[in-house]
Amino acid sequence: MEKSELPDPFEKARVEKGFGKLNDQDDPVTMLLRLKDVRKTAHNYKTFQSAAQPGRIVVPSEVNIRDTRQIPFEVDPPVHGEYRAIVEPWFKRPLQAEYQEKLKEQIESLVNECLNNDRVEVVNQFALPLQSRALTLLLNTPFSESETWISWGTHVFRSEGEALDADKANILYDYIDQQIERAIAKPGEDMYSVLLSSDFQGRKLSKEEVKGVMVLTFAGGRDTVINAVTNSIAYLAEYPESLERLRKEPEIAGKAVEEFIRYFSPLTQMGRVVTEDTAVCEHAIKADTRVSLCWASANRDAAVFENPNEIVLDRKINPHVGFGFSHHNCLGATHARQILKILLNTLATKVGSIEIQDYKENIESLDEFERKVGYDRINVKFNKLT
Amino acid sequence: MAKITFITSDNESITLEGSSGSVMALAVENGVKGIDGDCGGVCSCATCHVHVSPEDMKKTGTASEIEADMLELDDNADEFSRLCCQLEIGDHLDGVVLRVAK
Numbered sequence A: 001m002e003k004s005e006l007p008d009p010f011e012k013a014r015v016e017k018g019f020g021k022l023n024d025q026d027d028p029v030t031m032l033l034r035l036k037d038v039r040k041t042a043h044n045y046k047t048f049q050s051a052a053q054p055g056r057i058v059v060p061s062e063v064n065i066r067d068t069r070q071i072p073f074e075v076d077p078p079v080h081g082e083y084r085a086i087v088e089p090w091f092k093r094p095l096q097a098e099y100q101e102k103l104k105e106q107i108e109s110l111v112n113e114c115l116n117n118d119r120v121e122v123v124n125q126f127a128l129p130l131q132s133r134a135l136t137l138l139l140n141t142p143f144s145e146s147e148t149w150i151s152w153g154t155h156v157f158r159s160e161g162e163a164l165d166a167d168k169a170n171i172l173y174d175y176i177d178q179q180i181e182r183a184i185a186k187p188g189e190d191m192y193s194v195l196l197s198s199d200f201q202g203r204k205l206s207k208e209e210v211k212g213v214m215v216l217t218f219a220g221g222r223d224t225v226i227n228a229v230t231n232s233i234a235y236l237a238e239y240p241e242s243l244e245r246l247r248k249e250p251e252i253a254g255k256a257v258e259e260f261i262r263y264f265s266p267l268t269q270m271g272r273v274v275t276e277d278t279a280v281c282e283h284a285i286k287a288d289t290r291v292s293l294c295w296a297s298a299n300r301d302a303a304v305f306e307n308p309n310e311i312v313l314d315r316k317i318n319p320h321v322g323f324g325f326s327h328h329n330c331l332g333a334t335h336a337r338q339i340l341k342i343l344l345n346t347l348a349t350k351v352g353s354i355e356i357q358d359y360k361e362n363i364e365s366l367d368e369f370e371r372k373v374g375y376d377r378i379n380v381k382f383n384k385l386t
Numbered sequence B: 001m002a003k004i005t006f007i008t009s010d011n012e013s014i015t016l017e018g019s020s021g022s023v024m025a026l027a028v029e030n031g032v033k034g035i036d037g038d039c040g041g042v043c044s045c046a047t048c049h050v051h052v053s054p055e056d057m058k059k060t061g062t063a064s065e066i067e068a069d070m071l072e073l074d075d076n077a078d079e080f081s082r083l084c085c086q087l088e089i090g091d092h093l094d095g096v097v098l099r100v101a102k
C-alpha cells in the first residue's frame, strides 16, 4: 500500500447490503453506504432529523459531554433556513479578493518557513497552524488568537486513545463564553459581535444561540481541514507528477480540490435520528434509532464514480458528498475550498518535491470497519523548487 | 459566439456573450445573482440550477443521468431544469433564455 493511500473499507458491505452496523455507546447506528441512499436520506429531514437531543447526531455521540445545541447543524427546516440565512453571507466572505489575498500571505509565509527546515511534522507544524491562522480570517479576529487555538493541540473534543473528552471540550466552551462576554462589553467587527447583533424572529440571537454557532464553527472546521491539508501533502509527496501538473496547469486546482475532498472525505459520516419506522435499501430501521450518512463510503460508490479509488486530478464530473448534501451542506466549504486551492497553487510554485520520512496513521475504529482518515503525525522534508 | 440571457429571481434580465467555457462560469464572472457555482463546475453542488425556456430545450438538451440524480432532490426542479455548469458554451446555445432557480 502506498503511504498516501486511503483505502475504502466499505466496498464489500456497500455492494452486498448497502449498509453497515455500528454500536456507539449503546445507541446503535445503521450506516448508509451508497451515494443515492445517502443523498435521499440527507434530503428527507422529516424522517431523518438533525434536531434531536444535542450531540446525538454526531458519531461518536456527544450527548454525554454537551448540552449546547449547535446551530444551524442541530436544527431542522424550516427554522434551520432562518438561521442559515443569518450566517450564510458571513461564510461567503472567502470569495472576496481581499480575504484571498490575506489567506495567500498566511500560506506563503508558512510554506517559506517549512522550506528552511529539514524535518516538518505536517499535522502539528503545518496543518494546525495553517487551519488556526486561516480561522482568524473567517472570524475576523486578531491574528494573535490563532496562538491560543494552536496551543489546544489537534484534538479539541477527542484525545488520543479515547473517543470523547469532556475536559478538552470545556476549554473550547469556556473560551467561547469569554469571547461572547468580550463582544457584548466591546462590540467590534468580529463574528461574535456580528452574530450578537443579528435579528432572528423579531429579536436578537441569544448568547446560547451565538455559542451554538461558534462551537460548531470551531469544531466543524478543525479536524476536517487538518486532515484535508495533511492528506494533500502526503499525496503530493508520492505523486510529484501531480505537483508538476499543478505548476503547468494552475487552472485545474479547483477540480483537484473537489477530487481531494471526494477521495479524502475528511468527515467520515454524520448521523440523523429516525422519527418513524422506515426502511432504507430494503432494510427496516426503527423509530428513535440512528442512521448515519457515510460520506466517505458514498464517495467511493462505483455506481457513480469511475475508478473511485484513484485520484483523478482533473475529474470533470464529480458529484461527491464530501461537504454533505442538501439542507445541511457544509457552511465552511467556501473557506475550506479557498484554503486548499491557495495551498495547492502555493506548493506548486514554491516546492519542487516533498519527501516522507516517517508517519503514524490515524485509523477510525467503526466496529465492522476500520477507516484511515489521515495521520496522527507525518514527518516530511519540503524541497525548494529550483 | 453565443448570446445567453439569464432571468434572475427578482425578474432582472441579463444578456451575456461568450464563446467558450461553461454557462455557469460566464454567469459567475458576471455576477449573475443566484448562480454561485460553489463546486467550480464538477456537478456536486447544484448552486448553478437554471430552468431552460421550453422552446430552448432542443438547443440545450436534457440533463445527463448524474445531473438528473442531483436535480431529483431539488425541490425547485422540473423537466426544464439543468445544472448550467454542464452546458458548454458554443454557437448552438445562441439565443437561449435561462431562468435562475434560486
Ligand code: HEM
Pocket: A042, A071, A072, A073, A074, A084, A138, A216, A217, A218, A220, A221, A222, A224, A225, A228, A261, A265, A266, A267, A270, A271, A295, A321, A322, A323, A324, A325, A327, A328, A329, A330, A331, A332, A333, A335, A336
Ligand atoms: C475540508 C473541510 C470540511 C469538510 C470535509 C466538511 C464537511 C462537512 C459535512 C459533510 C457537513 C454536513 C453535515 C450534515 O449533513 O449533518 C458539514 C456541515 C457543516 N460544516 Fe463543514 N466541513 C469542512 C470544513 C468546515 C469549516 C472550515 C467550517 C467552519 C469553519 C465548517 C462548518 C460547518 C457547518 C457550520 C456545518 C453545518 C451546516 C448546517 O447544518 O446547515 N466546515 N461539513
Ligand code: FES
Pocket: B024, B036, B037, B038, B039, B040, B041, B042, B043, B044, B045, B046, B047, B048, B083, B084, B085, B086
Ligand atoms: S457549479 Fe456545482 S453543480 Fe454546477
